[in-house]
Amino acid sequence: xxxxxxxxxxxxxxxxxxxxxxxxxxxxxxxxxxxxxxxxxxxxxxxxxxxxxxxxxxxxxxxxxxxxxxxxxxxxxxxxxxxxxxxxxxxxxxxxxxxxxxxxxxxxxxxxxxxxxxxxxxxxxxxxxxxxxxxxxxxxxxxxxxxxxxxxxxxxxxxxxxxxxxxxxxxxxxxxxxxxxxxxxxxxxxxxxxxxxxxxxxxxxxxxxxxxxxxxxxxxxxxxxxxxxxxxxxxxxxxxxxxxxxxxxxxxxxxxxxxxxxxxxxxxxxxxxxxxxxxxxxxxxxxxxxxxxxxxxxxxxxxxxxxxxxxxxxxxxxxxxxxxxxxxxxxxxxxxxxxxxxxxxxxxxxxxxxxxxxxxxxxxxxxxxxxxxxxxxxxxxxxxxxxxxxxxxxxxxxxxxxxxxxxxxxxxxxxxxxxxxxxxxxxxxxxxxxxxxxx
Amino acid sequence: xxxxxxxxxxxxxxxxxxxxxxxxxxxxxxxxxxxxxxxxxxxxxxxxxxxxxxxxxxxxxxxxxxxxxxxxxxxxxxxxxxxxxxxxxxxxxxxxxxxxxxxxxxxxxxxxxxxxxxxxxxxxxxxxxxxxxxxxxxxxxxxxxxxxxxxxxxxxxxxxxxxxxxxxxxxxxxxxxxxxxxxxxxxxxxxxxxxxxxxxxxxxxxxxxxxxxxxxxxxxxxxxxxxxxxxxxxxxxxxxxxxxxxxxxxxxxxxxxxxxxxxxxxxxxxxxxxxxxxxxxxxxxxxxxxxxxxxxxxxxxxxxxxxxxxxxxxxxxxxxxxxxxxxxxxxxxxxxxxxxxxxxxxxxxxxxxxxxxxxxxxxxxxxxxxxxxxxxxxxxxxxxxxxxxxxxxxxxxxxxxxxxxxxxxxxxxxxxxxxxxxxxxxxxxxxxxxxxxxxxxxxxxxxxxxxxxxxxxxxxxxxxxxxxxxxxxxxxxxxxxxxxxxxxxx
Numbered sequence: 001x002x003x004x005x006x007x008x009x010x011x012x013x014x015x016x017x018x019x020x021x022x023x024x025x026x027x028x029x030x031x032x033x034x035x036x037x038x039x040x041x042x043x044x045x046x047x048x049x050x051x052x053x054x055x056x057x058x059x060x061x062x063x064x065x066x067x068x069x070x071x072x073x074x075x076x077x078x079x080x081x082x083x084x085x086x087x088x089x090x091x092x093x094x095x096x097x098x099x100x101x102x103x104x105x106x107x108x109x110x111x112x113x114x115x116x117x118x119x120x121x122x123x124x125x126x127x128x129x130x131x132x133x134x135x136x137x138x139x140x141x142x143x144x145x146x147x148x149x150x151x152x153x154x155x156x157x158x159x160x161x162x163x164x165x166x167x168x169x170x171x172x173x174x175x176x177x178x179x180x181x182x183x184x185x186x187x188x189x190x191x192x193x194x195x196x197x198x199x200x201x202x203x204x205x206x207x208x209x210x211x212x213x214x215x216x217x218x219x220x221x222x223x224x225x226x227x228x229x230x231x232x233x234x235x236x237x238x239x240x241x242x243x244x245x246x247x248x249x250x251x252x253x254x255x256x257x258x259x260x261x262x263x264x265x266x267x268x269x270x271x272x273x274x275x276x277x278x279x280x281x282x283x284x285x286x287x288x289x290x291x292x293x294x295x296x297x298x299x300x301x302x303x304x305x306x307x308x309x310x311x312x313x314x315x316x317x318x319x320x321x322x323x324x325x326x327x328x329x330x331x332x333x334x335x336x337x338x339x340x341x342x343x344x345x346x347x348x349x350x351x352x353x354x355x356x357x358x359x360x361x362x363x364x365x366x367x368x369x370x371x372x373x374x375x376x377x378x379x380x381x382x383x384x385x386x387x388x389x390x391x392x393x394x395x396x397x398x399x400x401x402x403x404x405x406x407x408x409x410x411x412x413x414x415x416x417x418x419x420x421x422x423x424x425x426x427x428x429x430x431x432x433x434x435x436x437x438x439x
Numbered sequence: 440x441x442x443x444x445x446x447x448x449x450x451x452x453x454x455x456x457x458x459x460x461x462x463x464x465x466x467x468x469x470x471x472x473x474x475x476x477x478x479x480x481x482x483x484x485x486x487x488x489x490x491x492x493x494x495x496x497x498x499x500x501x502x503x504x505x506x507x508x509x510x511x512x513x514x515x516x517x518x519x520x521x522x523x524x525x526x527x528x529x530x531x532x533x534x535x536x537x538x539x540x541x542x543x544x545x546x547x548x549x550x551x552x553x554x555x556x557x558x559x560x561x562x563x564x565x566x567x568x569x570x571x572x573x574x575x576x577x578x579x580x581x582x583x584x585x586x587x588x589x590x591x592x593x594x595x596x597x598x599x600x601x602x603x604x605x606x607x608x609x610x611x612x613x614x615x616x617x618x619x620x621x622x623x624x625x626x627x628x629x630x631x632x633x634x635x636x637x638x639x640x641x642x643x644x645x646x647x648x649x650x651x652x653x654x655x656x657x658x659x660x661x662x663x664x665x666x667x668x669x670x671x672x673x674x675x676x677x678x679x680x681x682x683x684x685x686x687x688x689x690x691x692x693x694x695x696x697x698x699x700x701x702x703x704x705x706x707x708x709x710x711x712x713x714x715x716x717x718x719x720x721x722x723x724x725x726x727x728x729x730x731x732x733x734x735x736x737x738x739x740x741x742x743x744x745x746x747x748x749x750x751x752x753x754x755x756x757x758x759x760x761x762x763x764x765x766x767x768x769x770x771x772x773x774x775x776x777x778x779x780x781x782x783x784x785x786x787x788x789x790x791x792x793x794x795x796x797x798x799x800x801x802x803x804x805x806x807x808x809x810x811x812x813x814x815x816x817x818x819x820x821x822x823x824x825x826x827x828x829x830x831x832x833x834x835x836x837x838x839x840x841x842x843x844x845x846x847x848x849x850x851x852x853x854x855x856x857x858x859x860x861x862x863x864x865x866x867x868x869x870x871x872x873x874x875x876x877x878x879x880x881x882x883x884x885x886x887x888x889x890x891x892x893x894x895x896x897x898x899x900x901x902x903x904x905x906x907x908x909x910x911x912x913x914x915x916x917x918x919x920x921x922x923x924x925x926x927x928x929x
Contacts, residue, residue: 101592104549108589140585144554243735251731 019089020358021275025341026082027361031403032075032337034371035067038395040129041375044223044388046215051392052308063393068305069297070333073256073326076131077334080257081264083135085273088146088265107143110430111136117369117426122242126234126380127372130242131257134250138257146265153266157259161327164255172321175209179315182206206312213311224388228381259327260334272338279346282339289336296329359410363420367406374402415439467827468535468758470839472528473846474826477888478521480856481513481881486574487860488880489873491707496699499793506877513881515782519811522576523819526742528846529580530587530749531758537591544916549588554915556584562854562911567726571718571865572857575726577850579734583742590747595754598747602816605744609812612740617806620693624800627690630683637678697793704873711865711872718865744816752820758827767828771821778818781810844895848905852891859887900924 039047051064090110094103101109118133145156181202188195195203226237264273271277272285304322307314314321345354360367377383378398390398413420417437419427427435485491498507536555537548563578590601679687710721756762788807792799799807830839845852862868863883875883898905902922904912909922 102547102549104547104553105589105592108585112586112589140553141557144550144557247731247735251727 018362019274020354021342021345022082022085022089022273023358023361024345024354025078025273025338025361026364027357027359028337028341029075029078029082030360030364030367031357031406032071033079033368034375034399034402035071035396036073036075037129037371038375038399039392041127042379042387042390042395042398043392044220046220047392048305049215049309052306056306059393060391063396065301067396069294069301073330074334074337076257077260077330078338079131080135080260081267081334081338082273083139084142084261084264085268087139087142087261088268091146104143106430108140109432110426111139113426113429114139117365117422121369121372122246123235123239125369125372126231126238126376128238128241128245130372132368133246134254134257137250138254138261141254141258142261142265145262148265150266150269153262153269157262157266160255160259160262161331164253164259164327165324167253167255168324168326169320172324176315176319178202178205178209179312183316210311213309227379227387228385231382234380234382260331263331267338272342275342275345277342279343282342282346286336286339286343289332289334289339291332293329293332293334293336296325297333300326300329356407356411359414360406362414363410363423365426366420366422367410369422370406370409371402374405466758466843467830468528468531469843469846470830471524471823471826471846472532472849473842473844474822475521475524475528476845476849476852476856477842477884477891478517479525480884480887481517482519482521483572483574483856484860484880484884487572487864488871488875488883489704489707489711489864490875490877490880491704493700493703493707496697496793499790500699509877511786515779515786519815520778520818520822523741523745523815524822525576526580526583526745527749527752527819527823529584530746531753532749533584533587533746534591534750534753542916543912543920544918546916551915552588553585555911556581556588558911558914559584562850562907563730566854566857567730568719568723570854570857571715571722571861573722573725573729575729575857577853578730579738579742582734583739583746586739587743587746591750593750595751598751598754602744602747602751605740605747606812606816609737609740609744610809612736613806613808613811617809620796620806621800623686623690623693624797626686630679630687633683634679634687694796697796708873712870713866715865715867718867741812741815744812745819748816748820752823757823762827764828764831767824767831771825771828773821774817775821775825778814778816778821781814781817785811785814841892841896844899845892847899848895848908850911851905851907852895854907855891856887 039045048064051061054061056065087107090107091103094106096103113136114132115136118130118136121127121132122130145153148156181199182205185195185199185202188199189203226233229237267273300322304314344350348354375398379385379387381387410420416439417424418439419435419437424435424437485495495510498504498510501507533552537552539548542548542551559581560578563575563581566572566577567575590598593601711718713721752758785807788799788803788805791803792807829835864870864872866872895905901924902909903924904922909920913920
């Protein structure tokens with residue numbers, strides 16, 4: 001399915017030979033990812049509490065509902081899919097040259113640099129939400145699977161989903177056992193029985209959990225104070241956080257990224273991203289994707305997110321938690337988004353916008369890092385210090401501004417240069433040779 | 440556990456340390472691997488058999504008798520060096536594997552290598568979570584094999600530099616951890632000073648209170664009330680804040696973990712003599728910790744530096760028969776002497792650290808294990824050189840052959856060690872956990888080594904590869920490969 005002949009591409013990925021549709025979707029994903037990242041950049045993490053406990057109205061609530069129903073996880077998902085597709089593309093585009101490092105070696109060098117850039121993004125640019133680190137490492141696992149047929153890749157993706165679900169359910173069961181122990185201890189207390197040390201511990205454990213789900217004034221104050229400080233303070237404040245994320249996300253939940261990457265490889269093999277399917281197929285994909293994804297997404301938002309302030313009640317009600325089934329929402333929605341973009345791309349309705357998005361997508365790496373740079377400077381104390389100063393919906397004005405800037409910047413830049421600045425750096429490092437840059 | 444450098448029949452390997460003529464039948468890499476595999480068991484047996492860090496503290500804190508000396512001797516000569524040696528051979532083996540010209544199926548060397556590493560990780564997960572060995576090294580080795588694939592074409596000079604950079608970063612991390620301890624200690628002393636002041640305050644207040652009581656009738660009522668109010672404010676301020684209490688507890692916890700605790704031993708014994716399910720549940724966090732946090736913070740540098748070094752050594756022909764014997768001798772003696780000197784330093788610093796850590800922190804500017812990375816790097820190199828050199832003399836041919844056989848099926852034997860040890864020590868087997876003396880543990884190791892060596896020699900008479908190596912290759916090449924030797928060789 002994925003042999004060289006199926007796609008007519010030979011030259012290195014620069015200029016006219018790029019697959020425009022892929023760049024366009026990547027542009028959408030890249031911009032969309034900021035929708036989910038902006039709260040991490042700009043607002044204290046307990047922002048959701050008033051939204052969840054307050055009245056279901058107001059600009060903040062509607063923004064919250066729209067973003068978390070429509071986009072949560074899907075933009076990362078889209079990005080992961082394209083990463084998987086890009087990996088296959090990279091391997092296909094390069095020809096083995098005798099006496100030179102093999103394509104596989106370039107692939108692994110490229111990914112190791114990506115891991116390095118991820119570390120820089122997290123520890124130097126100070127963005128704990130970095131994904132490059134995980135993409136670099138996950139990409140290293142994809143390599144042996146690149147030649148598999150799409151049906152096998154889909155099978156592996158589903159296997160990843162299953163792993164993620166089992167693990168998630170496990171964690172939920174564990175917490176739920178703590179809840180049960182707590183309730184039993186409470187029952188005994190009501191009956192005026194003397195509590196065993198275990199029962200007392202159970203009460204303490206659950207109360208800690210309950211407390212950790214509520215806003216903590218001391219922690220909030222500390223966080224705000226730190227985020228309004230200078231670079232050195234935030235730098236050392238983030239070290240343990242970054243470390244823990246990189247360890248626990250990579251080791252604990254790689255399935256989130258891997259399932260989407262495998263799916264992306266499969267879809268690429270089927271010609272989905274290279275604009276090869278029939279319009280009716282894309283339309284059908286969109287309908288099915290949104291048809292399943294939207295109701296499930298609303299259900300999860302309504303029953304899970306809006307009940308977030310009430311872990312005890314939630315656990316008493318549900319034997320399995322909504323996040324266990326998150327992929328039933330994320331995969332269809334992501335597919336829906338991708339199909340929608342493909343349909344617009346095909347229809348040639350807004351060619352200027354598609355062109356601009358393709359430019360953003362072509363220098364996605366630069367734009368991703370640029371988002372970190374802009375947002376950290378805008379929000380953190382050593383920059384403009386807008387951290388936690390905007391309300392939730394106002395954050396999305398910043399998103400709009402960044403989008404506009406990146407759309408214009410990318411279009412201008414690519415008029416003069418062949419790659420984005422960081423793409424150029426990345427390429428030069430991978431091939432360990434200065435690459436031509438100017439058009 | 441490693442891409443076996445010994446060519447299986449039908450897979451001619453070039454550029455290999457082919458022991459042509461002089462010592463037929465084995466090469467130095469296999470021998471070193473076999474040696475390291477058995478040496479490693481000496482240290483693993485501590486944890487398998489219940490001679491835990493806590494138990495070791497018992498001898499550190501007690502009278503330094505024979506048991507203590509034996510423990511220090513093993514730590515001096517062996518601890519940390521054997522896994523380093525394995526990583527070194529692993530690195531060299533990767534390069535040899537990638538240079539192979541023929542594979543059982545049409546496949547690029549890169550593909551074969553990455554698949555091997557993925558399966559190695561899978562074996563590691565099995566070894567850690569099913570066979571219940573939290574000290575598993577297969578998973579970290581597999582990860583490092585993938586991570587460092589990008590460096591396999593580097594020149595020896597670059598690889599040496601990479602090894603040294605990793606070693607320096609590792610040393611730096613040791614210092615960083617120490618400075619965290621130092622910070623904790625400083626915070627603790629600050630809290631203690633505050634607490635001391637509180638005690639003084641409250642005793643002076645108590646005195647004043649009793650004075651007040653006697654003067655009750657004399658003093659004006661207003662003054663009395665005013666005093667009481669001030670007192671209650673002072674009392675409220677007298678207790679440590681939550682942060683101060685945490686800082687105090689943090690250091691006290693650290694100190695406590697450096698003291699022998701019989702309750703810990705009892706709990707460990709009870710746990711490890713329980714059923715498989717219970718042990719699995721209890722050990723799971725430790726295995727996860729090793730595969731995630733340890734690998735991220737320490738393993739990358741510890742394994743990385745040795746893999747780089749192994750690749751570099753292969754590049755300069757260290758494992759080739761043309762490498763001169765005098766160089767082996769020189770490298771071996773110098774590196775081992777330096778390594779042992781550093782190990783001596785580590786043990787003596789460790790001794791004063793365990794005697795009184797607070798005092799250690801006040802006096803010493805470096806942690807006890809500051810140069811541990813350099814120590815294991817040098818010692819492993821020294822051992823490798825010495826073994827390779829000794830193989831040149833005829834005396835060790837027999838031992839060399841035996842170790843080479845073990846080294847050729849290192850993966851099988853490594854996993855077999857886990858099976859043997861868990862069955863012997865854990866509750867779902869014979870449950871000898873914690874009931875063997877230290878020297879008895881070493882006897883047990885000797886027994887296992889003997890049995891494994893004999894097993895390896897006999898197995899390789901009839902089969903081309905060890906049982907797990909065979910499964911590994913079948914999985915990597917997705918093909919049923921013949922393993923039996925049809926016509927007996929020699």
